[in-house]
Amino acid sequence: MASKATRAVGVDIGGTGIKGALVDLERGALLSDRVKVATPAGAEPVDVLVAVRTVLETLGVSEAEVPLGVAFPAIVKHGRTLSAANVSDAWIGFEAERFFEDGLGREIHFANDADVAGVAELRYGAAADQDGLVILTTLGTGIGTAMLHNGTLIPNSELGHLQRAGHKKDAEAWAAYSAMERDELDWAEWSRRLQWYYSHLEFLLSPDLFIVGGGVSKHAQEFLPLLDLQTPIVPAVHRNNAGIIGAAALAVS
Ligand code: BGC
Numbered sequence: 144m145a146s147k148a149t150r151a152v153g154v155d156i157g158g159t160g161i162k163g164a165l166v167d168l169e170r171g172a173l174l175s176d177r178v179k180v181a182t183p184a185g186a187e188p189v190d191v192l193v194a195v196r197t198v199l200e201t202l203g204v205s206e207a208e209v210p211l212g213v214a215f216p217a218i219v220k221h222g223r224t225l226s227a228a229n230v231s232d233a234w235i236g237f238e239a240e241r242f243f244e245d246g247l248g249r250e251i252h253f254a255n256d257a258d259v260a261g262v263a264e265l266r267y268g269a270a271a272d273q274d275g276l277v278i279l280t281t282l283g284t285g286i287g288t289a290m291l292h293n294g295t296l297i298p299n300s301e302l303g304h305l306q307r308a309g310h311k312k313d314a315e316a317w318a319a320y321s322a323m324e325r326d327e328l329d330w331a332e333w334s335r336r337l338q339w340y341y342s343h344l345e346f347l348l349s350p351d352l353f354i355v356g357g358g359v360s361k362h363a364q365e366f367l368p369l370l371d372l373q374t375p376i377v378p379a380v381h382r383n384n385a386g387i388i389g390a391a392a393l394a395v396s
Pocket residue numbers: 157158215216217218226228229255256257258281283284285286287288301303315
């Protein structure tokens with residue numbers, strides 16, 4: 144078959160869950176149910192590999208004929224993971240892409256989770272046709288960011304780790320969705336933290352659009368209207384599936 148694949152599998156590894164699905168690359172839509180398993184405690188490489196294998200087996204796509212993209216919650220450069228905010232430190236400086244390829248017995252495409260969510264929104268969602276600077280943020284266990292300028296991804300932006308003046312903890316420890324759960328905040332209390340975060344990003348980078356992804360984006364109407372920003376801010380069209388769709392899309396680009 145000479146034509147470019149129109150389907151691929153995307154697996155999105157997060158600090159809390161590992162999700163995967165078969166994706167229609169023409170529409171940017173899921174073709175299968177979404178399979179989710181919990182991220183193993185400690186998120187050690189071998190345990191994460193086993194969990195990814197489980198996701199692929201459950202999807203019935205363990206064979207190599209369907210391209211596979213894998214997204215990971217760390218800096219990813221030349222196939223290596225260079226940070227580990229919500230996973231084991233064993234990933235720092237680790238040949239992760241090769242490790243998954245060896246362990247799964249097939250080729251994969253490998254990238255940062257927020258970056259692939261940005262690619263999904265660029266191709267099939269809220270960032271399509273948007274000029275200037277778009278900043279996608281994923282609010283989950285951590286805060287992931289993707290910077291898109293005139294349709295080009297600037298990878299590994301890591302703006303979830305901005306430091307707050309006078310505080311030991313960084314932005315994601317203060318304002319991620321996990322912080323809302325941990326500190327038992329209501330929407331109004333959490334949105335005051337988000338207000339600080341997005342205002343700070345706005346001041347530093349003067350974006351043209353913010354996109355909010357992550358699982359909590361399905362409740363966007365509870366907190367986005369509480370924010371007072373110069374920059375338009377919208378939920379990700381693909382909500383929490385943006386990572387799966389973007390990982391799949393990158394597998395074929
Ligand atoms: C990591 C990022 C990741 C984000 C969302 C952060 O802690 O440093 O690489 O994109 O969490 O998972």
